[in-house]
Amino acid sequence: MTATLAIGPYNQSERPALEESFNAHVVADPSEAAGMDPAARSTIKAIAYKGHLPFGGAEMDLFPNLGLVANYGVGYDAIDVDAANARNIRVTNTPDVLNDDVADLAIAMWISQGREMRQAEAWVRDGKWASDGAYRLNRKVSGGKVGIMGMGRIGRDIADRLAAFKTDVHYHARSEKQTPGWTYHADPVALANAVDFLFVALVGGSATEKYVSKEVIAALGKDGVVINISRGSTIDEDALLDALEIGAIAGAGLDVFVGEPDLNPRFLALDNVVLQPHQGSGTVETRAAMAKLQRDNVAAHLAGGDLLTPVN
Amino acid sequence: MTATLAIGPYNQSERPALEESFNAHVVADPSEAAGMDPAARSTIKAIAYKGHLPFGGAEMDLFPNLGLVANYGVGYDAIDVDAANARNIRVTNTPDVLNDDVADLAIAMWISQGREMRQAEAWVRDGKWASDGAYRLNRKVSGGKVGIMGMGRIGRDIADRLAAFKTDVHYHARSEKQTPGWTYHADPVALANAVDFLFVALVGGSATEKYVSKEVIAALGKDGVVINISRGSTIDEDALLDALEIGAIAGAGLDVFVGEPDLNPRFLALDNVVLQPHQGSGTVETRAAMAKLQRDNVAAHLAGGDLLTPVN
Numbered sequence: 001m002t003a004t005l006a007i008g009p010y011n012q013s014e015r016p017a018l019e020e021s022f023n024a025h026v027v028a029d030p031s032e033a034a035g036m037d038p039a040a041r042s043t044i045k046a047i048a049y050k051g052h053l054p055f056g057g058a059e060m061d062l063f064p065n066l067g068l069v070a071n072y073g074v075g076y077d078a079i080d081v082d083a084a085n086a087r088n089i090r091v092t093n094t095p096d097v098l099n100d101d102v103a104d105l106a107i108a109m110w111i112s113q114g115r116e117m118r119q120a121e122a123w124v125r126d127g128k129w130a131s132d133g134a135y136r137l138n139r140k141v142s143g144g145k146v147g148i149m150g151m152g153r154i155g156r157d158i159a160d161r162l163a164a165f166k167t168d169v170h171y172h173a174r175s176e177k178q179t180p181g182w183t184y185h186a187d188p189v190a191l192a193n194a195v196d197f198l199f200v201a202l203v204g205g206s207a208t209e210k211y212v213s214k215e216v217i218a219a220l221g222k223d224g225v226v227i228n229i230s231r232g233s234t235i236d237e238d239a240l241l242d243a244l245e246i247g248a249i250a251g252a253g254l255d256v257f258v259g260e261p262d263l264n265p266r267f268l269a270l271d272n273v274v275l276q277p278h279q280g281s282g283t284v285e286t287r288a289a290m291a292k293l294q295r296d297n298v299a300a301h302l303a304g305g306d307l308l309t310p311v312n
Numbered sequence: 313m314t315a316t317l318a319i320g321p322y323n324q325s326e327r328p329a330l331e332e333s334f335n336a337h338v339v340a341d342p343s344e345a346a347g348m349d350p351a352a353r354s355t356i357k358a359i360a361y362k363g364h365l366p367f368g369g370a371e372m373d374l375f376p377n378l379g380l381v382a383n384y385g386v387g388y389d390a391i392d393v394d395a396a397n398a399r400n401i402r403v404t405n406t407p408d409v410l411n412d413d414v415a416d417l418a419i420a421m422w423i424s425q426g427r428e429m430r431q432a433e434a435w436v437r438d439g440k441w442a443s444d445g446a447y448r449l450n451r452k453v454s455g456g457k458v459g460i461m462g463m464g465r466i467g468r469d470i471a472d473r474l475a476a477f478k479t480d481v482h483y484h485a486r487s488e489k490q491t492p493g494w495t496y497h498a499d500p501v502a503l504a505n506a507v508d509f510l511f512v513a514l515v516g517g518s519a520t521e522k523y524v525s526k527e528v529i530a531a532l533g534k535d536g537v538v539i540n541i542s543r544g545s546t547i548d549e550d551a552l553l554d555a556l557e558i559g560a561i562a563g564a565g566l567d568v569f570v571g572e573p574d575l576n577p578r579f580l581a582l583d584n585v586v587l588q589p590h591q592g593s594g595t596v597e598t599r600a601a602m603a604k605l606q607r608d609n610v611a612a613h614l615a616g617g618d619l620l621t622p623v624n
Contacts, residue, residue, distance in 0.1 A: 009445070100454040100478065104423050111420035115595070118433060120588050125580055129573040129589040133321070140595040142412040164476030166412065261441040268437055276432050277441040283427070283452040 001043040004298055005063075007033050008050025008072065014291045018048060021295050022302070030059050046070060046298045049079065052260075057083035068301040071311075072294045073281070074098055074154070075231060077204035081312050091311040092297040096153060097289040098281035103157035106199055106229045107165075109253025109274045113225055114141040118274065139250075142166050147195035149188060149212060150230065151177050155201035158229075162199075170194045188212070192219035196250075197227065204231035214239035217249060224249040229280045232258040241266045244273065255280050313355040316610055317375070319345050320362025320384065326603045330360060333607050334614070342371050358382060358610045361391065364572075369395035380613040383623075384606045385593070386410055386466070387543060389516035393624050403623040404609040408465060409601040410593035415469035418511055418541045419477075421565025421586045425537055426453040430586065451562075454478050459507035461500060461524060462542065463489050467513035470541075474511075482506045500524070504531035508562075509539065516543035526551035529561060536561040541592045544570040553578045556585065567592050 004022035006015070007030060018024040025040070027033050030053055033041075044063045049055055050072035057080060060066055066089055069079055074095045084091050112118065116138045122128075123135045142165040148155045151173040159169050159182065169182040172191040176184040185191040188211065192198055198220055202208045212226065212235040220226065226249065228235055237258045243249045251272035257263040260278055267275060281290065293309065300307050316334035318327070319342060330336040337352070339345050342365055345353075356375045361367055362384035369392060372378055378401055381391055386407045396403050424430065428450045434440075435447045454477040460467045463485040471481050471494065481494040484503040488496040497503040500523065504510055510532055514520045524538065524547040532538065538561065540547055549570045555561045563584035569575040572590055579587060593602065605621065612619050 011449075101452055104452075104454050104477065105427060105429075108420050108423035108427065108429060111416050112424065112429065115417060115420065115591065117417075117420060117424065117586075117588065118430065120591055121430060121586065124575070124587040124589050129575075133573075135589045135591050135594065137323075137594050137596045137599055138591070140413055140416075140597040142416050161473075161476045164473045165416065261445075263436070263441075274429075274433065275436040276429065277436050277447045279427070279432055279447050279450075282447065282449050284449045285452040287449055 001040065003043060003045040003302060004048065005033060005036075005044045005046075006048040006050075007055075008048075010050060010291075011287070013288065014050075017291060017295060022046075022298060024048065029053055030055055033059070034062055036062075046301050048072065048294055048298055050294075052078050054078055054080070056080035057086070060084065060087050060089055068092065068298065068307075070294050070297040070301070072290055075204045076311055077231065077233075085312055090301065090307060092294075092307050092309050093311050094290040094293040095309055097293055098286050099154050099157045101283050101286045102154050102229050102280040103161055105255060105276065105280050106158050106201075106227050106253075107161050109229075109255065109276065110197060110199070110225070110227050111141050113227075113251045113253045113272070113274045114139040119271070141197070144168070144197055145170065145195040146197045146199065147171060147185075147191045149191065149198060149200045149216075149234075150202035150208075151179075152201060152203065154229070155199070158199050158201055167197075168195075188216050189219045192216045192224070196220070196223045197225050200226065200228040200230050200234055202230045202234045204233055208234050210234070210236040212236065212240075217243045220249050222247060222250060225251045225253070227253040229255045232256045232260055237264060244270050313352060315355060315357040315614060316360065317345060317348075317356045317358075318360040318362075319367075320360075322362060322603075323599070325600065326362075329603060329607060334358075334610060336360065341365055342367055345371070346374055348374075358613050360384065360606055360610055362606075364390050366390055366392070368392035369398070372396065372399050372401055380404065380610065380619075382606045382609040382613070384602055387516045388623055389543065389545075397624055402613065402619060404606075404619050404621050405623050406602040406605040407621055409605055410598050411466050411469045413595050413598045414466050414541050414592040415473055417567060417588065417592050418470050418513075418539050418565075419473050421541075421567065421588065422509060422511070422537070422539050423453050425539075425563045425565045425584070425586045426451040431583070453509070456480070456509055457482065457507040458509045458511065459483060459497075459503045461503065461510060461512045461528075461546075462514035462520075463491075464513060464515065466541070467511070470511050470513055479509075480507075500528050501531045504528045504536070508532070508535045509537050512538065512540040512542050512546055514542045514546045516545055520546045522546070522548040524548065524552075529555050532561050534559060534562060537563045537565070539565040541567045544568045544572055549576060556582055 004024040006026040046068040148171040253274040255276040316336040358380040460483040565586040567588040
């Protein structure tokens with residue numbers, strides 16, 4: 001009998017580490033956890049959770065002695081924190097260690113979209129450069145007007161990078177932040193009106209669902225580009241697709257999608273988008289750091305110590 | 313009879329501007345210029361030059377009253393400046409206006425190579441994400457040890473961006489520069505030994521041919537990545553290909569190639585490279601600025617005024 005259950009698609013370095021550190025029992029998803037023997041479930045004090053499947057009150061109630069759900073990832077929208085609070089269960093996440101990777105990908109999607117790097121690379125690899133001449137001119141990105149929707153830690157890391165590209169930085173957040181003179185907009189539509197490139201760095205969950213609304217997308221206008229590294233849910237995806245298809249905005253760079261990995265096939269017909277498979281934090285280095293922080297939270301809970309990165 | 317000859321592949325906005333500003337005669341390349349009537353050649357005082365075909369003493373001697381070769385582009389290695397000096401011909405280029413675009417592309421190639429963005433995008437577009445699961449983990453780039461080979465104006469713009477990615481910046485140049493504490497290496501091999509990511513921002517021409525030598529590439533080592541936005545000639549391309557093929561270095565991001573646009577087909581067999589069709593300055597905005605600066609130099613020469621961006 002073990003005190004630690006690991007739920008989710010752990011990889012070949014993460015799984016042995018969980019087993020060695022805690023003698024953890026590892027299952028693929030919440031439904032497999034539900035199928036465990038009740039006696040085994042009753043010994044579980046901590047769950048190391050990975051993935052985007054919902055984990056709510058019903059799942060928590062399967063484990064009468066559960067005291068911690070330690071999420072792998074900074075976004076914990078899969079976990080019902082209100083339900084955890086009602087059961088006196090603590091929740092942790094893995095913030096900060098992934099900020100750099102996510103910000104890097106945001107910047108690269110931004111430049112790649114404007115500079116048409118995917119199409120330009122195909123031009124080389126298909127031999128068109130030699131047969132048909134220079135690739136077509138595209139769009140300058142540095143020096144542009146950029147907006148950050150959600151100025152949390154990841155938003156700040158994106159903005160700090162953008163500033164080095166000589167951009168004019170604007171942002172929207174629930175409240176004004178300490179910045180190096182960047183322009184705050186209390187209204188998301190006003191932010192979109194002020195910029196050409198909009199970086200979405202909101203937290204996920206119901207409070208931000210379709211926060212990048214049809215109105216925000218319309219306000220970006222025909223030169224507007226949306227970069228999203230947060231959650232697919234933060235954008236009104238149908239409105240985004242409509243705008244991309246008719247050229248009401250210029251393009252998008254997206255690492256996250258509603259219903260991923262089954263993304264809306266309308267995206268695949270577009271040439272003005274950069275599409276990435278939710279790999280914002282997907283480096284060997286960062287995933288190792290995230291897995292370690294998750295384990296450190298589990299260890300702290302089992303030892304009765306302070307959690308490193310508590311959510312509630 | 314006109315005083316201005318334009319040589320090169322001018323586009324549909326550049327050509328009319330040259331014709332309207334100077335009543336310029338426009339030809340495709342130096343050989344077509346050589347075929348002009350001698351009387352027409354004798355009226356030419358200024359040449360607006362675009363392209364990478366050599367323009368040397370023999371070409372200059374076709375124009376007995378030539379006083380200026382105004383190059384389109386910052387790199388003027390196609391133009392024999394010694395031959396120009398010997399004939400009292402001035403040469404201008406178009407520096408600075410393209411630095412941002414070139415630096416942007418360098419940064420995006422760096423991130424794209426490490427984060428395998430081309431392969432990850434294919435993973436999405438081919439439906440593998442839905443059928444086979446998450447794309448494989450790849451490599452963190454921010455926070456790494458980066459080196460700039462050639463700390464001119466473009467190198468500096470690359471370094472300023474890299475600093476915002478929390479990197480440890482090293483550089484090699486003919487002499488130490490004023491920097492925010494970056495590490496200078498007098499020896500190019502020492503620079504390569506100190507870093508994982510090497511950005512080549514050298515000037516072109518015979519003095520820098522194969523400056524990124526077999527020894528420099530070997531010193532980068534198996535985690536090393538080369539990013540080149542300068543000229544294909546600055547790297548020992550055979551040594552680079554050998555190293556890429558056997559994994560002696562980790563990868564490359566290349567916008568320039570020896571013999572471009574007919575690049576060595578060995579590049580096309582590699583999966584660890586980002587290949588771009590010499591589009592460093594290839595945006596609508598920057599090419600317009602380059603064309604204007606070229607015309608402003610021609611106008612200054614014809615009016616007997618000071619050249620804006622003289623090379624010699």
